[in-house]
Amino acid sequence: MSIAPLPERIRPTDLHEVVGQRHILGENKILNRIINSGRISNMIFYGPPGTGKTTVANIIAKKANKSFYKLNATNASLSDVKEVISSTDTLMGLNGVLLYLDEIQNFNKKQQQSLLEYIENGRITLIASTTENPYHYIYKAILSRSTVFEFKPINKDDVIWGLKRGLKIIKEECNNKIILEEEALDYIGEVSGGDLRKALNGLEVAIFSTLPNSNGEIYVDLNIARDSTQGKILNYDKFGDSHYDVLSAFQKSIRGSDVDASLHYLGRLIESGDLISICRRLLVIASEDIGLAYPNAITIVKSCVDSAMQLGLPEGRIPLAQGVILLATSPKSNSVVTSIDKVIADLKNKDVGDIPIHLKDSHYSGAESLGRGIGYKYPHSYKNNYVKQQYLPDNIKNSVYYYPGDNKMEKQFYNYIRELKENSKE
Incomplete structure (x- = not known):
């Protein structure tokens, strides 16, 4: 006779036996109150494996006195769902049917849509679970009819x-x-x-x-x-939500100048073997978060990235760590990204107008007869290689896109240009 695995033999049958999830299952917490009320609504359980999602679904079905059916969307089909639905017309479904659909993200949009009719008419109560962010993978109509509960890793x-x-x-x-x-x-x-x-x-x-x-x-x-x-397995899937969560924490830690946290998340990415994502993110951070506060950062980081790509892992971890430490400990400025984003926003939302005619290309026969380039002042012909003239289109000629960050390098450059403008003649 086969014996069920220990996790099945130990599976709790009451809420007080459930390990972890006190934020939703503790006394007077929302899911605890719902379960004890006996009035069960549609729910989505979101969280990593082994955190009690199936266990809680079983307890809910028992508390609600409903027939409990479990399907796994990885290998289930619509015919399996319809078979569960058919039980609602039998004595088995007298008190209602609770369908626990594990890994619902593996159902495509059409399959998820097919559940709506039965959810709306109350023939089934749906509890779906997923290890992926439901707001990315679950059909919005199902989300709007369900309450999402996040199950967190157990300490x-x-x-x-x-x-x-x-x-x-x-x-x-x-x-x-x-x-x-x-x-x-x-x-x-x-x-x-x-x-x-x-x-x-x-x-x-x-x-x-x-x-x-x-x-x-x-x-x-x-x-x-x-x-x-066999050692610790990181909760990381380069094709799943955790990929973006780790990358987000990685960039935010560097932006926040926390070198230790930055190295920690770099380690997670290295252990997953995700070399490409590390390199791409470091290159963008060099301009987005450090930028002109330390203009040489992007040059150094590019060298670190090139070295890592040439070396591969595990040796590539060394120049990657060098790049991360440099960026995390560098002065910060987001003036580069905010400036270009303001420009793009104007291009999308405003009539910016035509390029000033004196700036248009004049290197062809007939350009002069069209007025192209006439009146253009060549800066190198003037003192300090600067002369005042209009460069932006008329409609936005007074727009200002770049504001220097609060750091020594940018203030130095900005003050230089400001003094040029103030001291120059027309």
């Missing part, structure tokens, strides 16, 4: 609490005496990455792969724990 202390509960169950099932070193317990809790299912599976492998000693004891030490868990 290490809660994972260890869950592991101790799992250990207790295994001890009750086995005749052997099981001894689990504190270091081994702590290690499994640490490398689980907030995924209780992964931690419990690692615990079960550690125990049942270890032969009893002469005293009939199964002794699990740190080395066995390491072998059984």
